[in-house]
Amino acid sequence: MDTVRIAVVGAGVMGLSTAVCISKMVPGCSITVISDKFTPETTSDVAAGMLIPPTYPDTPIQKQKQWFKETFDHLFAIVNSTEAEDAGVILIFRSIPTEEVPYWADVVLGFRKMTKDELKKFPQHVFGHAFTTLKCEGPAYLPWLQKRLVHALASDRKAGVEEEEAHT
Numbered sequence: 001m002d003t004v005r006i007a008v009v010g011a012g013v014m015g016l017s018t019a020v021c022i023s024k025m026v027p028g029c030s031i032t033v034i035s036d037k038f039t040p041e042t043t044s045d046v047a048a049g050m051l052i053p054p055t056y057p058d059t060p061i062q063k064q065k066q067w068f069k070e071t072f073d074h075l076f077a078i079v080n081s082t083e084a085e086d087a088g089v090i091l092i093f094r095s096i097p098t099e100e101v102p103y104w105a106d107v108v109l110g111f112r113k114m115t116k117d118e119l120k121k122f123p124q125h126v127f128g129h130a131f132t133t134l135k136c137e138g139p140a141y142l143p144w145l146q147k148r149l150v151h152a153l154a155s156d157r158k159a160g161v162e163e164e165e166a167h168t
């Protein structure tokens, strides 16, 4: 049977995550990542990489929550694995100056109101919530994804990642 050949355009966190995902879903396929920039030159390399989702008004909240939970659970499994350091995924304490409880409050860890003593340390905040979330550091995470992709494809004894100039 002919090898399934797949092209993924873009080598930021979206493109590389998609490519790794496909490599698992379509065993034996050949994947080419086509991009004009690769790590460390993508936007994903300079992002803070914090898992604190915005709210998109045109998408049902349950859908947004499901997507965030799947992402959180996926990265949380990495943070609890021996790969955490290589992948650049860490747990991080954050606070937000809002009274409203966001839809993702029960997905992150330990979401709670800040105490009065804690609030004193943030004089610009009248209210505050504190929680622990994940941070995914692009300069480590993108090379880690690339390595996983090459390994996944190599273990299938198929083609690796090909870097090509994009023609736009």
Ligand SMILES: Cc1cc2nc3c(=O)[nH]c(=O)nc-3n(C[C@H](O)[C@H](O)[C@H](O)COP(=O)(O)OP(=O)(O)OC[C@H]3O[C@@H](n4cnc5c(N)ncnc54)[C@H](O)[C@@H]3O)c2cc1C
Pocket: 009, 010, 011, 012, 013, 014, 015, 034, 035, 036, 037, 038, 042, 043, 044, 045, 046, 047, 048, 049, 050, 051, 052, 166, 167, 168
């Ligand atoms: C300063 C900053 C801080 C941020 N902090 C956070 C944060 O804390 N948390 C968070 O969730 N998000 C954050 N973001 C947003 C986050 O960076 C983006 O949502 C994420 O990087 C998008 O990933 P991507 O793979 O879609 O895009 P990119 O990383 O931009 O990758 C796009 C890829 O496509 C390629 N490409 C684009 N156009 C073409 C073309 N025409 N032909 C060929 N290749 C092309 C590019 O070369 C690149 O490889 C931040 C962004 C910035 C700038």
